[in-house]
Amino acid sequence: MTKLTIWGGAGEHGRSSYLLQGKESCILLDCGVKKEGKGEYPLLDAAVIPQLQAVFLSHAHEDHSMALPLLYKYGYKGKVWTTRDTFRQLPGYFEAWSRYTAAESAGLPYGDEDKQAMEFMFLDEQAGPRTWLNVAPGLRVQWGRTGHLAGAVWLALEWEGKTVYFSGDYTEESQLLAVDRPQALFLSGPEAGREQGEADLAIIDAAYGADPAEQQVKLLQLETAVRDTLEGGGCVLLPMPLQGRGQELLIWAAERFPQAQLVVEEALLAPLRALRTRSGWLRDEAPGSIDRLLNSRNLKAVSVPSERKEALRQRKNKIIFTNDALLQSPTAQWYYRQQLDVPGSHVIFTGHLPEGSFGRNLLGQQGSGGCKVSLIRYKVHQGLPDIRRMLRAVPSRRTVLVHAPKKQTDQVLSILEEEGFTGLYSLLPGDSISF
Numbered sequence: 001m002t003k004l005t006i007w008g009g010a011g012e013h014g015r016s017s018y019l020l021q022g023k024e025s026c027i028l029l030d031c032g033v034k035k036e037g038k039g040e041y042p043l044l045d046a047a048v049i050p051q052l053q054a055v056f057l058s059h060a061h062e063d064h065s066m067a068l069p070l071l072y073k074y075g076y077k078g079k080v081w082t083t084r085d086t087f088r089q090l091p092g093y094f095e096a097w098s099r100y101t102a103a104e105s106a107g108l109p110y111g112d113e114d115k116q117a118m119e120f121m122f123l124d125e126q127a128g129p130r131t132w133l134n135v136a137p138g139l140r141v142q143w144g145r146t147g148h149l150a151g152a153v154w155l156a157l158e159w160e161g162k163t164v165y166f167s168g169d170y171t172e173e174s175q176l177l178a179v180d181r182p183q184a185l186f187l188s189g190p191e192a193g194r195e196q197g198e199a200d201l202a203i204i205d206a207a208y209g210a211d212p213a214e215q216q217v218k219l220l221q222l223e224t225a226v227r228d229t230l231e232g233g234g235c236v237l238l239p240m241p242l243q244g245r246g247q248e249l250l251i252w253a254a255e256r257f258p259q260a261q262l263v264v265e266e267a268l269l270a271p272l273r274a275l276r277t278r279s280g281w282l283r284d285e286a287p288g289s290i291d292r293l294l295n296s297r298n299l300k301a302v303s304v305p306s307e308r309k310e311a312l313r314q315r316k317n318k319i320i321f322t323n324d325a326l327l328q329s330p331t332a333q334w335y336y337r338q339q340l341d342v343p344g345s346h347v348i349f350t351g352h353l354p355e356g357s358f359g360r361n362l363l364g365q366q367g368s369g370g371c372k373v374s375l376i377r378y379k380v381h382q383g384l385p386d387i388r389r390m391l392r393a394v395p396s397r398r399t400v401l402v403h404a405p406k407k408q409t410d411q412v413l414s415i416l417e418e419e420g421f422t423g424l425y426s427l428l429p430g431d432s433i434s435f
Contacts, residue, residue: 001434002162004201004400007042008032011406011428013352014063017042018203018402022160024138025053029155029166029203031071032064033097035326036354038106041067043429050075053136057082058168059152060089060243066097069114079121081135083143085151085278087120089271092242103328123153124280129180132158144180146170148380149244150271150281156185156199162435165202165394169403172386173215173379175248176275176286183393201435202396207352207381209408210415215379222376223256225348226319229372230260234344235318237335239359240268241325245350245378247272251286253319254293260319262296263311265331266303267323269294308334315342325349326357333358336371343370350378384412391421398435400425 002022008015014034020027026048034040049071057080058064068080094115101108127133129144138160143153148169157164163186172179186197229236238253240246246268253262275281276290293299302308308331312318315338324332327347339345353360353375363373381403382390391399401409401424409426416424425433 002160002200003432003434004203005432006400006427006429007044008034008040008429009063010400010402010431011404011409011426013207013354013403013405015040015042015067015429016058016064016403017044017067018166019045019048020159020164021048022162024160025136026051027139027157027159028052028055028071030058030064030168031055031067033062033066034354035062035100035357037356038104039097039101041070041109044070044074046074050077052076052078054078054139055080056141056155056166057086058155058166059146059149060086060093061149061169061241062093062097064169065090065093068118069110072117073110073114079119081121081123081141083124083151083153084122085281087122088274089151089243096242100328142185144182145178145281147172147174147177147179150177150275150278154180154182156182158186162200163198165199165204165396167203167205167382167390169207169381170205170386170390171215171380171382174283175252176283176289177248177281178283181393182390185394197395199394199396200398202394202399204387204390204394204399204401205382205403206387206401206409206412207403208377208379208383209404209412211383212385213383214385218377218379219252222348222350222378225346225374225376226253226257229344229346230257230317230319232344233316234346235312235315235320235339235342237320237322237339237345237347239322239325239327239332239347239349241351242267242323243271245380246321246323246325247275249350249378250321251289251293253321254296254299255289257319258298260317261298261300262319262321263300263302263308264321265323266301268321269301312338325351326353326359327362328358336362339371344372345370346372346374349373349375351380384415387412388416388419391416396423398423398425398433400427400433
């Protein structure tokens with residue numbers, strides 16, 4: 001009997017890490033951190049790590065990747081299988097994680113030598129999407145684009161006679177990124193007694209829980225908030241992560257508010273320029289949208305204090321993008337302070353705000369002075385309708401719902417079971433199931 005053990009990521013938001021143990025080998029899916037307090041790491045078992053046959057990384061975000069050096073510290077000698085674009089993004093996330101832990105007066109549990117020991121193999125240079133690739137004896141994999149981030153993938157594994165699907169972070173509602181829908185993955189599944197096309201185990205992104213809203217609903221809410229702020233003479237501050245929804249919302253803002261000046265940190269524009277050259281991750285219409293933004297007369301790129309001050313000298317009808325989704329950094333907080341004496345200004349967060357972060361605290365206090373603070377989520381994960389679709393697209397004997405707090409996951413599981421879905425699990429770090 002094979003076993004899944006949650007080293008992190010189920011029943012919580014962060015430190016995605018899923019151990020698969022079979023009769024002859026072990027596999028790890030992701031190895032991330034949790035951005036709360038001084039930082040939390042997966043529940044790694046140092047005795048198991050040298051036995052790992054392979055490690056797969058779905059994408060570069062900290063909550064999926066930043067504990068990878070611990071594997072090498074504890075004796076892993078193999079490769080991390082991921083995509084070339086994910087590999088390119090990792091140095092920026094390691095720098096950001098180091099800054100975060102330093103700001104929290106927390107040391108890193110690994111050293112530079114452990115980061116340097118990491119070795120990678122690139123799925124997209126070995127096989128195209130939805131194509132089976134032999135990784136090791138008894139292990140083959142196929143991958144597909146998830147729409148969450150350039151380089152982000154879902155994974156389907158055939159391993160020791162079992163079939164496993166891991167969604168990674170998934171959305172079909174990206175405005176820029178292409179998606180490979182995970183359908184008909186296991187039509188020739190090897191295990192007798194399993195329905196054709198049925199996985200033995202699925203690990204599925206359920207980050208937005210029972211939220212039924214689709215992307216266009218969220219974008220309409222965001223558009224209304226931005227328009228009301230600009231028409232009232234205020235500025236909008238949009239704190240963004242280094243990669244992902246920041247680039248998508250830049251394109252959206254340029255198209256929806258063509259008369260507003262966009263003040264944008266160069267750190268957010270650089271990934272967009274790079275993405276333009278790697279169109280394999282983009283929707284067909286996306287290159288044109290990127291070009292129009294980059295050539296816009298209303299785009300003001302900034303990267304040093306003098307440029308930022310000049311850009312905000314006249315603070316009206318501006319949408320400001322800073323590359324810190326939680327407003328933790330000195331630069332991001334400088335932007336916030338500039339809004340305090342501008343009547344009608346608005347700080348809008350668009351993603352998860354961990355407990356204890358500056359952004360979470362600010363949202364609870366509703367800012368200061370005349371500055372409004374809101375959370376209007378931009379979808380980069382799955383809500384209830386999306387989870388339903390994935391359960392139908394990838395039927396599985398056992399499905400673990402992940403990437404959300406336990407109470408939220410329990411609610412989703414209850415709704416889905418009432419609708420007739422079976423074999424669903426809501427787990428916590430440290431839990432295991434056999435499959």
